[in-house]
Amino acid sequence: MRKGRRFIPMAVVFCLATPMLALSAPDCRPSPERPYVCDIGEPRTLTPVELERLVETDAALRATIARIGYPDLVQVQKIKVEAPWLNWEVRVYYRDFDQMMAFGRAFVLGDPKVSLMRYQGPIPPAMAARTP
Secondary structure, eight states: OHHHHHHHHHHHHHHHHHHHHHHTOTTOEEOSSOTTOEEEEEEEEOOHHHHHHHHHHOHHHHHHHHHHOOOSEEEEEEEEOOTTBOSEEEEEEETTTTEEEEEEEEEETTEEEEEEEEEEEOOOHHHHTTOO
């Protein structure tokens, strides 16, 4: 019975440490603005056709575009995040407003239907130089 008591704290420590280990992986590049998200690889710029398809399925992105118009640049970035978030996000850049917005999807009962704006802030300096 005593052995079981030792196992429970170790399991709790492992479960709490797992997200921290994932965010400290060598291929993880956290941003100063959002330390809870790690970029994996380089972002991919979406074509206008791909953006239109995405707008059809992503309610949060569709509402933002309806409110302020089409962005100057749209990218998809693979990320490391904790559940319930999907491991990619869509980032839109509005140069005239100096705004970057990141949209993500969350799983509810195994289905990634919830779409939300996860971040809104100024365009990071490294990205400002690349924004057309």
